[in-house]
Amino acid sequence: MIASPERTAVSGIVLGAILIGLGGVLLGLQVDSNGAWCGTGLAPLAIGAFLALAALAARVSATSGRLPRDEMGIVAVVAGFFGLSFVIAGALAPGGPWMFLEVLLLVLVVTLRKPDARTGRWIASSAFGLLALFLLFRLWISYQGSLLRWQVLSVDVPVLSWMPFDFLDPVKRVALGSFTPFEMGFPPAGLDFAVSATLWALGFALCTAGIVLVQASTIEHENDRVHALIRTLPGPVADVVERLLPEEEWREQGLHGLPERQLARRIEALVSERMRRQESLRRALDPSKLLGLTNAGGFAGEIQRAITDESHPETPR
Amino acid sequence: MDGKTLGLVGAAAILIAGAVAVRLLPAPRVVSAEEQQQEGPRIVEPMQLLGRGAALRVAELDEWIAEERRPRFRAARDQVFHIRDCPESVAWLDGAEGQRVERLLGELRHGSREEALAALALVFQLARATEWDPGVLASIPEANAARLAGLAADWLRAWGERGARDPLLAEPTRAAALLYGRLMYMAQHSRVIGTNTSAYERGLKTLSELVGLDSGRRTALGESLQSRHPEAMRKLALESDRLRGFDEEARTAFPDLDGECGG
Numbered sequence: 001m002i003a004s005p006e007r008t009a010v011s012g013i014v015l016g017a018i019l020i021g022l023g024g025v026l027l028g029l030q031v032d033s034n035g036a037w038c039g040t041g042l043a044p045l046a047i048g049a050f051l052a053l054a055a056l057a058a059r060v061s062a063t064s065g066r067l068p069r070d071e072m073g074i075v076a077v078v079a080g081f082f083g084l085s086f087v088i089a090g091a092l093a094p095g096g097p098w099m100f101l102e103v104l105l106l107v108l109v110v111t112l113r114k115p116d117a118r119t120g121r122w123i124a125s126s127a128f129g130l131l132a133l134f135l136l137f138r139l140w141i142s143y144q145g146s147l148l149r150w151q152v153l154s155v156d157v158p159v160l161s162w163m164p165f166d167f168l169d170p171v172k173r174v175a176l177g178s179f180t181p182f183e184m185g186f187p188p189a190g191l192d193f194a195v196s197a198t199l200w201a202l203g204f205a206l207c208t209a210g211i212v213l214v215q216a217s218t219i220e221h222e223n224d225r226v227h228a229l230i231r232t233l234p235g236p237v238a239d240v241v242e243r244l245l246p247e248e249e250w251r252e253q254g255l256h257g258l259p260e261r262q263l264a265r266r267i268e269a270l271v272s273e274r275m276r277r278q279e280s281l282r283r284a285l286d287p288s289k290l291l292g293l294t295n296a297g298g299f300a301g302e303i304q305r306a307i308t309d310e311s312h313p314e315t316p317r
Numbered sequence: 318m319d320g321k322t323l324g325l326v327g328a329a330a331i332l333i334a335g336a337v338a339v340r341l342l343p344a345p346r347v348v349s350a351e352e353q354q355q356e357g358p359r360i361v362e363p364m365q366l367l368g369r370g371a372a373l374r375v376a377e378l379d380e381w382i383a384e385e386r387r388p389r390f391r392a393a394r395d396q397v398f399h400i401r402d403c404p405e406s407v408a409w410l411d412g413a414e415g416q417r418v419e420r421l422l423g424e425l426r427h428g429s430r431e432e433a434l435a436a437l438a439l440v441f442q443l444a445r446a447t448e449w450d451p452g453v454l455a456s457i458p459e460a461n462a463a464r465l466a467g468l469a470a471d472w473l474r475a476w477g478e479r480g481a482r483d484p485l486l487a488e489p490t491r492a493a494a495l496l497y498g499r500l501m502y503m504a505q506h507s508r509v510i511g512t513n514t515s516a517y518e519r520g521l522k523t524l525s526e527l528v529g530l531d532s533g534r535r536t537a538l539g540e541s542l543q544s545r546h547p548e549a550m551r552k553l554a555l556e557s558d559r560l561r562g563f564d565e566e567a568r569t570a571f572p573d574l575d576g577e578c579g580g
Binding site for chain 1: 325342
């Protein structure tokens with residue numbers, strides 16, 4: 001059984017939203033050293049929601065205010081917003097100066113970078129890469145914290161660390177990037193790193209997959225909407241319109257996100273423009289006029305033009 | 318939107334709402350064992366039996382000792398609480414009285430929790446009444462501290478995990494861990510020049526095992542120490558001089574345990 005394209009897009013959006021929900025649940029949980037479950041707190045989610053909103057606003061402004069035009073479009077945008085919020089909240093360090101440094105980097109990369117309207121994505125692959133790096137960093141500092149090492153890393157001090165004197169032990173190493181259990185949002189009993197890290201990594205993967213699926217399905221869904229409008233024309237006419245305006249160009253031509261009437265006007269304008277172009281090309285390639293290309297000018301050329309060009313103005317006698 | 322799609326969208330919405338809600342799940346408070354209510358007759362304020370005034374109450378322990386060990390315990394506590402002239406720990410323990418006490422300690426460790434407390438009370442009194450601070454002229458300067466630390470380590474291996482969860486023994490167990498850390502720190506720094514790496518490594522290995530630092534998952538004793546002595550636990554996870562935190566905490570908690578019989 002082959003599913004209709006409309007159903008495929010809708011299923012993609014719904015499946016993506018479910019993946020985002022599942023991933024969000026996993027990213028919102030942590031397990032303490034006694035095996036008890038607890039939440040990761042609302043503060044990181046608030047920051048994630050703020051950045052996701054900024055990213056979506058940047059996206060809307062880059063596409064000249066195009067908005068979802070039906071229920072599934074709205075579902076896709078809401079799911080995408082929550083997906084981005086969960087991913088950002090899950091990848092950022094849970095608190096303290098590290099979190100704000102990461103927020104600053106994200107603002108620079110995600111929101112200030114002009115979104116590419118042609119791709120139809122809310123978030124670029126490079127931003128996902130950056131978020132994955134942030135998640136790795138979060139996992140690393142959580143690992144350090146679970147071992148009660150409250151610094152990103154400690155570095156041997158050159159020369160001092162080479163000396164075989166035990167009394168120099170306290171100054172042989174320098175701790176870099178210290179943090180506290182409070183900043184990390186650890187439960188009072190400490191963090192079970194293995195289980196919590198697995199939850200977060202799985203949640204991140206599910207949310208990311210959900211966002212990608214929702215994005216791709218939204219493009220497909222918008223194409224279905226344009227296709228449905230074209231198909232209200234008589235069959236042969238609709239075929240001609242779809243040949244003049246191939247599906248691959250619909251997003252680039254700004255057909256996505258337009259209200260029904262504007263969409264119809266835009267298609268009319270594009271069809272008219274394409275037809276004019278076709279006509280001018282057809283004229284240029286008229287066989288009776290191709291001879292003109294060989295006109296060498298002079299007396300012979302004028303005679304040739306007089307014979308082949310009907311619209312040539314009459315010369316006064 | 319058909320009914321099936323609507324249902325799936327509803328499921329996704331519930332999941333997303335759940336993802337926000339789970340973040341509000343509160344972290345369970347760490348309830349220390351000594352905060353738990355006990356029923357029936359019990360030993361109150363067990364830390365007094367490890368403190369400087371232990372002699373005033375140690376006789377209370379007699380009734381908690383098994384019938385067959387009670388006379389020997391009575392004799393042992395009498396001997397330990399009447400040690401005079403601050404003998405060296407090893408010298409006293411190697412004597413006839415010391416050997417009897419050491420054998421009894423082994424039996425008490427395998428008895429009830431009250432007997433375990435009695436054993437610990439004897440160990441603390443030994444640490445208080447014998448000399449384990451190495452002198453400049455000592456031939457094996459770490460011997461005394463290491464010997465006493467061995468008694469504390471044996472107790473911790475038997476009761477560390479159970480004791481940390483026990484309302485009666487939770488605090489004494491932490492005290493035993495601090496005492497062990499202090500004794501091994503003393504053994505490590507017993508030499509006039511340099512430090513005893515062997516004592517340091519042994520102390521570190523034992524404490525790491527007891528608190529679960531090596532496995533990455535803290536034990537009940539590790540949790541208990543983390544909640545009451547976080548600085549000692551923080552230093553235990555450092556790269557160097559990791560016993561220092563236990564030594565500092567023990568000095569604060571038991572200033573009279575100075576290795577020189579309080580003198």
